[in-house]
Amino acid sequence: MISVVGLAQSPVAGTHGQPTAAERMGERLRSIYESNDFKADPNKPAERAKYYEQLLKQPLSLPDRTTVALELANEQLRVGDSAASIATLKALQEKLTEGKLALPAAVDEQLHRELAIAYLRLGEQQNCLGSSAAGMGAMEAMGHKGHSPLACLYPLSPEAQHSLKEGAEGAVREYLALLKLKPESNLYKWLLTIACQQLGGKKACREVPAEDLIPASLADSEYDIGYFPNVAQVAGIDSVTRSGGALVEDFDGDGLLDVLLSSVGPLDPMHLFHNNGDGTFTDVTEKAGLKGEMGGLNLVETDYNNDGRPDVLVLRGAWWEKFGCYPPSLLRNNGDGTFTDVTEEAGLLKDTAHPTQAAAWADYDGDGWLDLFLAHESKPNDPHPSQLFHNNRDGTFTLVSPDNSGIPANLGFVKGVTWGDYNRDGRPDLYVAAMSGRSYLFRNDGPADAGKPDGMHWKFTDVTEAAGLGGYRNSFPTWFFDYDNDGWPDIFAGGYSSSSMEDVGAFQAGKPQPGSLPRLFHNNHDGTFTDVSHAMRIDRALLAMGSGFGDLDNDGYLDVYLGTGEPSYESLLPNRMFRNNEGKGFQDVTTSGDFGNLQHGHAVAFADIENNGNEDVFEEMGGAYPGDVYWDSLYKNPGHGNHWITLVLEGVQTNRIGYGAVIHLTIVEGGKKRSIWRDVGSVSSFGGNPLRQHIGVGKATVVESIEVRWPISKKTDVLRGVAVDKSYRLREGAGKLEEVRWKTFEIGKSKIATDR
Numbered sequence: 001m002i003s004v005v006g007l008a009q010s011p012v013a014g015t016h017g018q019p020t021a022a023e024r025m026g027e028r029l030r031s032i033y034e035s036n037d038f039k040a041d042p043n044k045p046a047e048r049a050k051y052y053e054q055l056l057k058q059p060l061s062l063p064d065r066t067t068v069a070l071e072l073a074n075e076q077l078r079v080g081d082s083a084a085s086i087a088t089l090k091a092l093q094e095k096l097t098e099g100k101l102a103l104p105a106a107v108d109e110q111l112h113r114e115l116a117i118a119y120l121r122l123g124e125q126q127n128c129l130g131s132s133a134a135g136m137g138a139m140e141a142m143g144h145k146g147h148s149p150l151a152c153l154y155p156l157s158p159e160a161q162h163s164l165k166e167g168a169e170g171a172v173r174e175y176l177a178l179l180k181l182k183p184e185s186n187l188y189k190w191l192l193t194i195a196c197q198q199l200g201g202k203k204a205c206r207e208v209p210a211e212d213l214i215p216a217s218l219a220d221s222e223y224d225i226g227y228f229p230n231v232a233q234v235a236g237i238d239s240v241t242r243s244g245g246a247l248v249e250d251f252d253g254d255g256l257l258d259v260l261l262s263s264v265g266p267l268d269p270m271h272l273f274h275n276n277g278d279g280t281f282t283d284v285t286e287k288a289g290l291k292g293e294m295g296g297l298n299l300v301e302t303d304y305n306n307d308g309r310p311d312v313l314v315l316r317g318a319w320w321e322k323f324g325c326y327p328p329s330l331l332r333n334n335g336d337g338t339f340t341d342v343t344e345e346a347g348l349l350k351d352t353a354h355p356t357q358a359a360a361w362a363d364y365d366g367d368g369w370l371d372l373f374l375a376h377e378s379k380p381n382d383p384h385p386s387q388l389f390h391n392n393r394d395g396t397f398t399l400v401s402p403d404n405s406g407i408p409a410n411l412g413f414v415k416g417v418t419w420g421d422y423n424r425d426g427r428p429d430l431y432v433a434a435m436s437g438r439s440y441l442f443r444n445d446g447p448a449d450a451g452k453p454d455g456m457h458w459k460f461t462d463v464t465e466a467a468g469l470g471g472y473r474n475s476f477p478t479w480f481f482d483y484d485n486d487g488w489p490d491i492f493a494g495g496y497s498s499s500s501m502e503d504v505g506a507f508q509a510g511k512p513q514p515g516s517l518p519r520l521f522h523n524n525h526d527g528t529f530t531d532v533s534h535a536m537r538i539d540r541a542l543l544a545m546g547s548g549f550g551d552l553d554n555d556g557y558l559d560v561y562l563g564t565g566e567p568s569y570e571s572l573l574p575n576r577m578f579r580n581n582e583g584k585g586f587q588d589v590t591t592s593g594d595f596g597n598l599q600h601g602h603a604v605a606f607a608d609i610e611n612n613g614n615e616d617v618f619e620e621m622g623g624a625y626p627g628d629v630y631w632d633s634l635y636k637n638p639g640h641g642n643h644w645i646t647l648v649l650e651g652v653q654t655n656r657i658g659y660g661a662v663i664h665l666t667i668v669e670g671g672k673k674r675s676i677w678r679d680v681g682s683v684s685s686f687g688g689n690p691l692r693q694h695i696g697v698g699k700a701t702v703v704e705s706i707e708v709r710w711p712i713s714k715k716t717d718v719l720r721g722v723a724v725d726k727s728y729r730l731r732e733g734a735g736k737l738e739e740v741r742w743k744t745f746e747i748g749k750s751k752i753a754t755d756r
Contacts, residue, residue, distance in 0.1 A: 019292075021341035021424060024328055026292030027317075032326055032353075033266040041323045043247055043266055045078035045626060050488030064093060066107065073114055077569065080627020082122035086170070089115045100121030109181050117569045120191060123167020123198055124599075129240070129630060136353035149230035152630075153575040154217035154596040156197040171195035172205060179212055187570065188507030190214055193508075194572060194598065214509050215550075221592035223579055225552055228617065228635035229591045234748035236281040237273050239632045242622040243545075244268070245299030246603035247688040249310045251288075252337040255620040255742035257609050257690055259618060262296030262518075265626060266326065269294055271316070274337075275609070289338040292327055298603065300494075301372055301688045302347070304362040305395055306656040309333035310691060313372070313663035316354040316653030318415075319567075319624065322383050328374070343700075347389075347396045348372075354384040358685050362419035364444055365656050367457035368712055369393050370655050373407075373430060375414035384411030386432075388453040398456065404448070406460040410436035414687035415496065420489045421660070423527055424468075426711050428660055428734055430460065433475035433493050433685070441463050441491075464522050468528045474516040476736040477547040479680040481558050483536075487664070487677050488523035494562060495519065501570045507542045508573070515542050518562065529717075538586045541576040548684040550606020552593075552616045554696030555644035556667070556676040561617055563601020563686075567624035573618065575601040592684025597621060599630040604687035608694050609634070611742040613644045615694055636747055643700055647693040649680060652732040653713040657681075657691050660711035667700035697724055727729055 003171065019027070038047035052072035060068065069092040089111060095101060103111070128151035150160045162168050175192035179185065193214045196205035202213070232238070237259055244263040251258045256275035263269070270293045273281040283293060296314040297480040304311050308506040310329040318326025330346050331339040343349045354376040361370045376384035386407050389397040402409045407430070416433035423429065427444035434440075445459040464470050469491075476496035480489040495516030498504065506513035516540040521529035547565035553559075557580035564573040574596030578586035590596045598622040606615045612694040614637035621630040645665075649658030659681030666675055678693055697703055703722040708730060710716070715733045720726075728737040 018098075020253070020289060021344070022289055022339075023292035025293055025327075025343065028496030029266060029294050029326060036323050042320055042624070043323070043626065045075040049075040049079055054221060058353075060156055060437055061327070062095065064486060065095060069095075070110065070114065070574070073118070077114075077118050077121065078627055080125070080629070081117050081366050082125055082167075082627075085118040086122065087116065091336070094202060109178065111175050112178050112181070116178060116188075116191065117518070119167045119170030119174060120195060123151065123162050123164070123171065123195070123423065126164040127162040127198070149233065150594070152232075152598045154197075154593050154598050155219060155591065156194075156195075158200075160198075161200050162198045165199060165499075168198035172199065175213075176208065186503065186509045186511060187502045188505070190505035190508045191570065191572065191737040205524040209498070218508070218510050219574065219591050219596065221589045222587040223581070223589050223592065225577070225593045225706065226638045227577055228595065228642065229748075230594070230633050231636045231747045232632055232634035235279060235634060237463055237634055239271055239273075240629045241620055241621075241632055242268065242601060242626065242629055243297060243602040243624055244620050244622070245296055245315070245688075246303050246546075246605055246618055246620040246685075247312065247616055248609065249298050249301060249607040249688070249690050250608035250692075251310055251333060253309070253335065254610070255740070259606050260299060260312065261632070262299050263299040263619060263622070264318070264624065265518060266295045266297065266316075267445070268746075270296065277743045277745055279745050279749070287337065289340065290331075293341065294742075295326060296329075298359075298686060299688060300359050300361065301691065302362070302372075303655065303657045303682075304330065304370055304372075304391065306334065306369060307335070308650070308656050309335050310657075313359055313361075315356045316351075318357035318377060318476070319375070320355055321379065324377070325353045327353040328356060328359070331591075336383050342395070345395065346397065351399075352387065354486075357415050357435075358417040359661045360417045360419050360685065361659065362428075362681060363660055363712070364428055364430075365390070365391065365447070365453065366427070366712055367391075368653055368655055370659060372397060373417055373419070375411065375432060377415070378410050379413060383410055386411045386414060396741070400456055404457045404583045406462070407442055411440060414476035415476040416493070416676075418682065418685050419539070420679060420682050421662075421711075422480065422489055422491075422523060424488065426714070428681075429476060430673040431480065431491055433478035434459060434668070435474050435476060435496055435510050437472060439469065439473060439475050439478075439493060441467050441469050452755060462669045463527070466527070466708045468530065469521060471479065473519060476521070477544055477562075477684060477686045479549065479684050480679060482677045482679065483520065483548055483558055484522070485582060485675055485677050486523075486525075486583075487559065487675065489679050489682065490523045491520045491521040491529060492538075492542070492549075492560070493521070494547055496543055496545070497568075498543060498566070502540065503566055504571055513542075517542065518544055536585050538578060540578075541575060543571060545600070546602035546604050546620065548606055548687040548689065550605035550617070550689060551694065551696040552589075552615060552617075552637065553640040554614065554644045555580075555582070555698045556665075556696045557660060559603050560586065561606075561619070563604055563619060565623065567628075569623075569628065570596045571600070574598055590722055595635060597633060598630065599623070602686065603691050604684065607690050608646070610636075610746055611744045614638075614645075634747075643697045645695055645697060645703060645722065645724055645728040646740075647695065647706075647708075648691070648727070648729045649708065650691065650729065650731045651710065651712070654732055655712075658710075662709040663693060663695070664707040664709070665695060665697065665703055666705045667697050667703055669700045671696045671703045673704070692727070700724065721743050
């Protein structure tokens, strides 16, 4: 049964008729939503559609009718009723023909453009999504089995071609008309290419000139990473979501990795899929006490109370400015498979209701407890100050004054934030990625009074310019990671801007365009960074949103997956996977692995879900509008023959989950000694890998040494001659590893194709 995350839930009473904390939060969120004006709230296209429908029943001049009908069609498309949008636009065409109104060129183009994307979306809904009973029934009648894991993966394979052709045929017709109006439009050529592939390629589009189609060969991979089949539905993770957050983690302590999802709509419920250990998952949302928890574009993992159980922070309201003033939720893991909303009792409810995409946890003051930086989206005419919260070590937090920390309150429209010890002084530093403005690097300089360390009076210094990171870059997802294994964490910052949707077409056609591209800053070991984006060939994705990193082939080098898109339905870009070629550069492996989903890509997590030593990739799909939902993806790793280890760290003086610890492996491979480095707690700002540290070691059959440097005790645990292909637990200062045995299984062994 499809789990449609985009559907709203009504809060219900808890035990003994008293609402739970989650239900009280749900009531609070619903109240905020209902108070917002439907005429401007981006989350209320259905209400606006009804409004425009009523306007069209009034006597209107033909120009006014044209304006209202175009607005109605747009809102119908946003709500997900593509067929109604098409009907509205075609009725308008008939009215204009009857009225013999000479359309301005811009209006004529807009009408064709709106029809084209409505047809394209209709085809996706009917053939890829199966979004209605009627659509599913028609698909089955024509021999179409419903959603295919290969649907919307670019370039489209024969299995992904559309059985119900109305949408693709209509899109082809409209894009051909548009190309007569604008023959050089790269956007129209790109979307025409997709529509033709939906119909079967060039043979099905004989009337389309070859020069109007973008060659699929432009997307060829540079390395064969092996086919990663999408097994989400086979596994029972049958969620259909809008944009949202995703965490892959063992939430109930049974050794099996579960999947927690949020969806951006203010009334969209969260979903927790429990790993059954047999290749299947079960939705246990209500049982977990999460009913009532709604919305959230992002989820951030933590262990705020040092009990060893992964807790969750839900972030809400991003992108919506004054309509996004929703509070976050801090969800305490109770250790029995349930969560409790402790936002209010933790002191995180007051003055935190701001539009928020990004937050990050670190023990900035070295007291052994994780603190929180909550970054908000601020504009000159709509300020939302970012906030640093100190952990009081009793389950509560206190807001730290910007005057005491040195971190300004107004950091701009922040879309990503991450902690990392870039200068290796043992203290976590803060990188802030902002869109339409500066990004920042704040160096952690320690207590204001070295003789009296006090977390409420701590010094951070803006070293952005001195570090070589200045300038305006339009950034979104970000993280620290050591891409070249030299022992010093580098910075990734995904680009996010475009001048128009024409940039999408130009990018896919391999032509220059002005949109922002990803940046990779190499750590020079002296407090400065060098932009190596082009040299490392990572600057080859447009509009990066949800993104993450992990090791696809267990070679010890961290690879990068970038979810792409923006709210427009026209921003259909393949999500991009890049393999790290031994720190020498990144290779595009999107098509070889079949990662190139055309739908909007959001939260990404790399995780060894089958406990077999290979990292799989989970991605939450779907867009900003209520109607822009899509199936989430789980790409199953086929394995590559390399070895690995997994470490579960347990801090004692350091925070319990070991954030801030540095892991250094020394291996011998092919007769040569090399190092592999990992910084614990450095995670993507949009997506969440498990707390356990999965580390590929290539062809090495034994790890010569493992050093784990703990930030608070300053101890270094050194382990030698460690066997590979095993999982271990390490307690701070213990000096020995404890082997951990987790149940292994295979998802869909007899249900998935092994090749395309």
